[in-house]
């Protein structure tokens with residue numbers, strides 16, 4: 001029986017300064033597999049099975065799992081393209097906590113589409129959909145979950161690295177250079193924050209000053225990445241859109257920022273819609289001190305965890321089932 005297993009890394013949406021338009025994929029430096037994987041098996045009848053640390057928090061009925069919706073969407077797209085739908089079943093390994101700010105639903109969505117496309121390639125001899133077409137479908141499914149289409153988790157999870165959304169149909173996203181000496185400490189408190197609810201906290205209008213700051217920061221940040229001006233890039237990483245409205249949901253947020261800033265943090269912010277926070281530093285020693293503090297003070301229960309990460313530059317990839325590695 002042939003099968004195809006795809007892994008998608010966790011990601012940081014917004015990266016403080018790019019609400020909905022900037023995202024970055026994460027790779028823990030201790031090689032922990034921080035992300036979901038989906039495996040496609042040949043089968044006469046569709047089914048979805050699941051396991052993994054956070055599988056018990058998913059809807060009990062597979063019909064409520066976004067991976068089932070991905071399967072249906074992919075089969076429709078195959079039909080529309082004049083191709084024979086696949087005869088397959090799926091298995092989801094749910095590593096990422098739900099409503100975490102780590103791009104949890106995006107990780108399942110991207111892994112599902114990638115694995116389905118790669119599995120179809122085995123029989124067709126070519127991938128039915130190109131990268132941009134697949135990313136478009138991923139964005140549509142992410143939109144079904146959070147109530148509005150935003151690519152800042154699906155794009156970095158798929159392509160890897162740091163991605164900037166264009167607002168255009170093609171290309172939807174472009175990749176930016178990254179500083180490979182930066183450490184990204186990511187700390188999940190163990191609580192769950194619904195993306196849709198966190199979006200509902202935001203105002204519908206912003207001031208002219210906020211709009212000017214948002215545009216200036218994003219432009220200078222991108223230029224700083226290209227010119228390798230690390231201190232200027234870090235200074236631009238300020239959230240003028242979401243943080244002030246969302247941080248009320250995050251216990252110990254201000255204390256965590258203060259401790260990080262006293263310990264060489266270049267930047268500190270909410271990962272996506274939270275409650276995960278991230279801290280950037282160029283010193284491994286500082287990253288370790290900050291991670292330890294966050295483990296003791298930011299994490300609220302046994303579901304929480306922290307990782308010292310670098311940017312994952314690979315993105316979604318085929319991985320071998322255990323035993324074949």
Ligand SMILES: Nc1ncnc2c1ncn2[C@@H]1O[C@H](COP(=O)(O)OP(=O)(O)OP(=O)(O)O)[C@@H](O)[C@H]1O
Nearest residue numbers: 064065066098099100101102103104105108194195
């Ligand atoms: N495979 C899946 N992974 C994650 N959530 C899923 C999945 N399938 C269905 N869901 C449902 O989708 C919703 C996800 O909500 P939400 O968008 O707030 O979380 P998220 O995508 O996990 O968050 P984040 O991007 O902040 O990590 C939950 O109601 C969850 O039960």
Ligand SMILES: N[C@@H](CCO)C(=O)O
Nearest residue numbers: 013020152195272273
């Ligand atoms: N850009 C989205 C990311 C959600 O993970 C938001 O902040 O609402």
